[in-house]
Amino acid sequence: MTSTYRTTNTPGSVPGPRRRPPVPKVADIVRAVTADEPKVRITAYDGSSIGPADSPITLHVATERGLSYVLTAPGDLGLARAYVSGDLEVQGVHPGDPYDALHTLADGLHLRMPAPAEALRLARGLGWERLRPPPPPPQESTPGWKRALAGLGLRHAKGRDAEAIHHHYDVSNRFYEMVLGPSMTYTCAVYRSESDTLEQAQANKYDLVAGKLALKPGQRLLDVGCGWGGMVRHAAREYGVRALGVTLSKQQALWAQAAIEREGLSHLAEVRYLDYRDAPLEHFDAVSSIGLTEHIGLRNYPQYFRALRDRLKYGGRLLNHCITRAHSRTSRKPDAFIDRYVFPDGELAAPGRLVTEAHDAALEVQHEENLRLHYALTLTGWNRNLVENWDDCVAEVGLGTARVWGLYMAGSRLAFERNEIQLHQILATKTTKDGVSSYPLRPDWTA
Structure with missing residues (x-):
């Protein structure tokens, strides 16, 4: 092997120029x-x-x-x-x-x-x-410390949460229509069998939530982090419930309210552009939170569960549905790709942490289940929709953004399949001080 440096051997002479090593392939x-x-x-x-x-x-x-x-x-x-x-x-x-x-x-x-x-x-x-790092693609969000310096506040301040939601959910309503399908539901579906269509599975999920909450005509439901109003519209249409949804995405709120009016549900359903912390303090019969907890931050869990408890009547039920960590030992923060491109400031807890926080907020936990494999099937459906509508999706949001969504959904599917992340539903009641919860001896809903 020849030397990568050329020098003379004459005492006192000046060394020759240094040769750069061969460029590696x-x-x-x-x-x-x-x-x-x-x-x-x-x-x-x-x-x-x-x-x-x-x-x-x-x-x-x-x-x-x-x-x-x-x-x-x-x-x-x-x-x-x-x-x-x-x-x-x-x-x-x-x-x-x-x-x-x-x-x-x-x-x-x-x-x-x-x-x-x-x-x-x-x-x-x-x-x-x-x-020397090249400039990142335009789809990338800034790291957390830069978000703070940009005046968005500390992690999970209201303004910073609103910006994080805007980054992910305000991509394009038309894009989401093509990827999510007619239900416009961006959370884990529930499959009675693998032959269920994505739409059937999303309806199954809403029926499962409604059953766990024991929804009945005339009751009031608050759905926090309501997205495009899927649960709100389903509860009003199928169960005669007066439902209010709140979301931090302006585009979601506009789409959802238009869908409510289009479906003739304005007398029962409403979606507002609102932080869950500012939702009305009226006492609701039930509260659903489907896919919000991932965005609020672990340190805010006590405040979060107290806020939902304070909006419930005594005997009312809370259903919390969210992605969780498979192990408490893993980081609560997502990997760098998810944080920069998909869910800025997102954080995941292990299911035990969620149960503990709900318990400590004076909510009585009645039931819990893991829907991990259902989310893998849901993501498979979303990827399939993206492939089928690829050209239109690229025309709507650009090639780079379409690549981000394909990558993140396929990667998430793999993570659910390998039990690296999970999806848990936790059902709790606001029980009176003398122990009355209105929850039956055995569950009154069908799995």
Whole structure:
């Protein structure tokens, strides 16, 4: 092996110019940071490749910028930046549903930290300019500390929560119509069997929630974090309930109120653009929270459960439905891709934490169940809709944003399947001081 430095041997002479080490190929870099030969094919703009030639999935690093994204943000964030920007191509799958690629990568690409000397040699060969982070794609939100400096306040301040909701939910109502389907429901459905359609499963979910809450004609329901008003409209239409929904997304509130009027439900249903903390203090017969808890922050759980309790009549029921951590030991904060591209400031708790907080807010927990695999099926349906409407979705929101949604939904599906995250429903009552809960000896709803 020849020396990478050229010097003269004459005593007292000035050393010759230092020669830069050979520029490593992308395949060399992959080889240095993987524990064994990848089971997926990886090719690059420099003509190098690694991995089995017959792999059904190929990752193609198309540009030097793509390599810089990956090198300057190791892990999921760098890969996501390169993919969203088009600098990393995933061949063998549709961009609206890259599930098969993620599944293959989860089992077939095991990363390791290279030895310091090896890392230094690669860095010198690449040139330090290659290790300067390129500007991120426009779909990326700023990190949390920048959100605070931008005047949005501390994590889960009202203004900052409103901005986080705007980032995710105000993408385009038309886009969500194509991805979510007619129900416009962006939460876990309930499948009686895998042959159920997505629409049937979403109706099943609303019926399950209504049953757990024992909804009856004439009762009042508060639905916090109501989205496009799916639960509000279902409760009014199918159960004769007077329902109020609140959401921090202006676009959702406008769409939901128009749907209420279109369906002739204005005498029973209403959706307001409102923080749940500002919802009316009237005593409701039931409160549903379907997919809100992920956004409010763990430190706000005591306030959150007290706020919902204070809006319930004695004997009233609360149904809390949210994504949870599979283990208390894992981080409550999502990975960098989810935080920057999907749910800024989102936080997940283990189900035991939710039960404890509801209990400590003087709510009596009556029932709990895990719907983890139902969410995997739900996400499969959303990815399918995105693929079927791909061209129209790209025309509506742009290629980069459509790639973000395909990636995050497929990745979430894999996480639910592998029990990395879960979905729990917790049913509680506002029980009187002398122990009257109005809850029967056995559940009065059908699973």
